[in-house]
Amino acid sequence: MKSLDSDKKANKASESAVKENCDQIATEPEEIDFSNVKIEPLFEEMVDFDTFSKSDFRAVKVKACEAVKKSKKLLQFTLDDGTGTDRIILSGIHAYYEPEELVGKTLIAITNLPPRKMMGIESCGMLLSAVNNLKDSEDEELHLLMVDNHIPAGAKLY
Template identity: 65%
Template sequence: MDNLELNVEDQVTEEVVEETSPISLLPFEEENVDFDTFCKSDFRVVKVKDCVAVPKSKKLLQFTLDDGTGTDRTILSGVHAFYEPEELVGKTLLAIVNLPPRSMMGIDSCGMLMSAIHEENGEEKLNLVMLNDAIPAGAKLE
C-alpha cells in the first residue's frame, strides 16, 4: 500500500461548540522533544472495527482497529468517561502505532489513540481525533 500524505487541517472532522460554552485550553507542557525523536513517531489512520469496555475497568475501552496492515491492532484507551463503545465503531481515528506494547488489565495495548483535552464550564472534556472516513486505514500522517 502506498503511503498517502495527510493534511491534518483539511481532514480533521470539526466539532461544533456552542458560543455560550466558555472553553479554556489546558497549559502546554514545558518539556520539549527534539525533532529527531518526534520524527520517529509513526502516526497512522485507523478504522474502529470493534470497541468494548474492558471488564473491571471504569476508564478503559478496548479498540480492535484496522491499521491497513491486514492484521487487527488492539489499543486500549482511557476514554470511557467520554465515549460509549458502540458510538465509536466505524469511526476513523488517528493513532501512534510504533510504541512498544503496554500491558493494561492483562491486555497488550499496541499503540496510542490521539485526543484533544480542554476545559468547558470548569469540566475537563476529551475528544478523540476523528478524521474524514474517506481516508484509508494505514494512511501515514506527514
C-alpha cells in the same frame, strides 16, 4: 414549431428549481461557543525534530469497540491499521464515549509505541484526543481525533 430559445428557458427553470431545493437543504454551520473553555498551557520543553519524527502517526478504522470487564474507564478497540492484522489499543475514555458510537470511525493513533499491558490485555499504541477543562470548573472534556472516513486505514500522517 419550437422557438430557438425554448431549451434555454426550460434549463433556466430547471436550474431555478434545483437551486431552491439546495437552499432548502443547506443549513447554517453550527456555531460553537468556546468562551467557557480553558486551554492547557503549551509545553515549554522543546522536542527535537529527530525525536518527533520517530513517532508513527496512522489513520486507523475502528472495527470493534467494547468496554473492558472490571474496568470503569477502559475501552478496547480492535483496529484496522492497514497491515492486514488487527491492532488492539486500550484507551481510558469510557466516561466520554460509548463503545458502539465509535465503530466505523476513522481515528488517529501512534502505532510504534512499545506494547503495554492494562487489565491483563496488551495495548499496542495510543489513540490521539484533545482534552480541555471548562472554565471555573474541574470538569474535563475529551474528544477523540476523528478524520474523514475517506482516508484509508494505514495512511501515514506527516
